[in-house]
Amino acid sequence: MRSSNVLVKITVYVMMMALILAGAAPSFADERENSGESTETAASADIDWSDAPSIEGTxxxxxxxxxxxxxxxxxxxxxxxxxxxxxxxxxxxxxxxxxxxxxxxxxxxxxxxxxxxxxxxxxxxxxxxxxxxxxxxxxxxxxxxxxxxxxxxxxxxxxxxxxxxxxxxxxxxxxxxxxxxxxxxxxxxxxxxxxxxxxxxxxxxxxxxxxxxxxxxxxxxxxxxxxxxxxxxxxxxxxxxxxxxxxxxxxxxxxxxxxxxxxxxxxxxxxxxxxxxxxxxxxxxxxxxxxxxxxxxxxxxxxxxxxxxxxxxxxxxxxxAAAGRQNLDEFRVWQGEKSHVAVGISEDMDITLNEGYDSDNITVEAVKDDGAIKAPVEKGDRLGQLIAYDENGEAVATADLVAMESVEKGGILSYIGIADEDIIFFVLGIIGILILLILIRMLYVRSRRKKRKRRRAERTRHVRRKEWEKEKNPFGN
Structure with a gap:
């Protein structure tokens, strides 16, 4: 019974590894919620033109x-x-x-x-x-x-x-x-x-x-x-x-x-x-x-x-803060030929800073829109936001994150989280599981045989010992 439980645990573990390799395991990092409404730009510097020059134009x-x-x-x-x-x-x-x-x-x-x-x-x-x-x-x-x-x-x-x-x-x-x-x-x-x-x-x-x-x-x-x-x-x-x-x-x-x-x-x-x-x-x-x-x-x-x-x-x-027309992150896609889609922004995310302000204080975060992303996904579809923050954690600029590629609808396995591109990994995982099960079975059978052999040897020794004792003392004295 104990060997059987071990076998079940190993099987479950290997199957989970196969699913992870196939991209079907849930990605919690991609499920962050959008933290704010979209705005095109927001200045991170305090714009103060009280000292601006006087111009003659109306x-x-x-x-x-x-x-x-x-x-x-x-x-x-x-x-x-x-x-x-x-x-x-x-x-x-x-x-x-x-x-x-x-x-x-x-x-x-x-x-x-x-x-x-x-x-x-x-x-x-x-x-x-x-x-x-x-x-x-x-x-x-x-x-x-x-x-x-x-x-x-x-x-x-x-x-x-x-x-x-x-x-x-x-x-x-x-x-x-x-x-x-x-x-x-x-x-x-x-x-x-x-x-x-x-x-x-x-x-x-x-x-x-x-x-x-x-x-x-x-x-x-x-x-x-x-x-x-x-x-x-x-x-x-x-x-x-x-x-x-x-x-x-x-x-x-x-x-x-x-x-x-x-x-x-x-x-x-x-x-x-x-x-x-x-x-x-x-x-x-x-x-x-x-x-x-x-x-x-x-x-x-x-x-x-x-x-x-x-x-x-x-x-x-x-x-x-971030370059446009480049892959900046990946979001999980369900029911698609691919398991992830690259996302980026259409144009550079430029921020106006006060002269002397350290740009190292600016950080950016890719935030996916609420809900799962399901195929098909068209290149250019909005999927989230890129948000720039200052050192106080305040949003200073945002831009729409869009799909940098298209993802077509996948086959039947994509509905259980296995994208078309990951089927080979899934198949290899299943083959690996079967091979592992066979090895485990072989080890189990070998172990059982060794135990039976030891028991037979033990019984043989016991019988021989009885016979030897009987020969040594035939009258039982």
Missing amino acids: SGIIMDAGSGTILYEKNAYERRDPASITKIMTSLITLETLDMDQEVTVPAEAVAPDGSGTNIDLKEGEVLTVEQLLYGMMLESGNDAADTLAIAISGSIESFAELMNERAAACGAEDTTFISASGLSEYGEDHNLTTAYDIAMIAREAMKNPEFRQIVSTARYTIPATNMSDRRTLRNTNVCLYEEDETIEVSGIERPFKYDGTTGIKTGYTGTAGNCFCGSAQKDDTELIAVSLNSTSEEQRFADVMALWDYGFSKYYTYT
């Missing part, structure tokens, strides 16, 4: 391009005409819709009348590539290039404006209405309306596109001769990229327009909008987007943004 803002944290704002939610800053959205939609080497024929509707704002002198029937039109639009602010691209994409400016408004909302713009692709308007005419905050959000999204970044950081570009025009040499209206000889007073100090680390983006001017500039600059891993709308002069719009950059870089820095 509206302005500076934002950490990584985290989206606002470091300073002035009338940032007041609706204003953005003028040619509009072309950031036109460029983004173009890059997401057309190929750079695609050829486009300039329509009559896009040809700029004399004296109708900045243009690159496009002619009806002229053929250029999308790349050439984008550089003409973003460097020299060609309204004719913007309209040509809009019509090529949507057939009309009005239809393209609908795309612009949809895309702006997707960028996080809260109060923007576009009616034109170029931003050109005259006194008394309807015009685009947006806010400094919305411009920063649109620019932040656009700068995630590598081709957009390349275009807006280019100081000069040449369009070769076309079927109807000679070669065109373009120069970017954003002088912060290159102008070292001319100077401007910034925060009381005379300095060159060129700002080290400038990465873009776009200037603008109309009589309605005034002088506008949305600029981006980067130092180390920190990139800042600054906006000044309706500043007092063409030069002052640059001084406004440069002052905001100085302020932002001196007080804050961006820390990447």
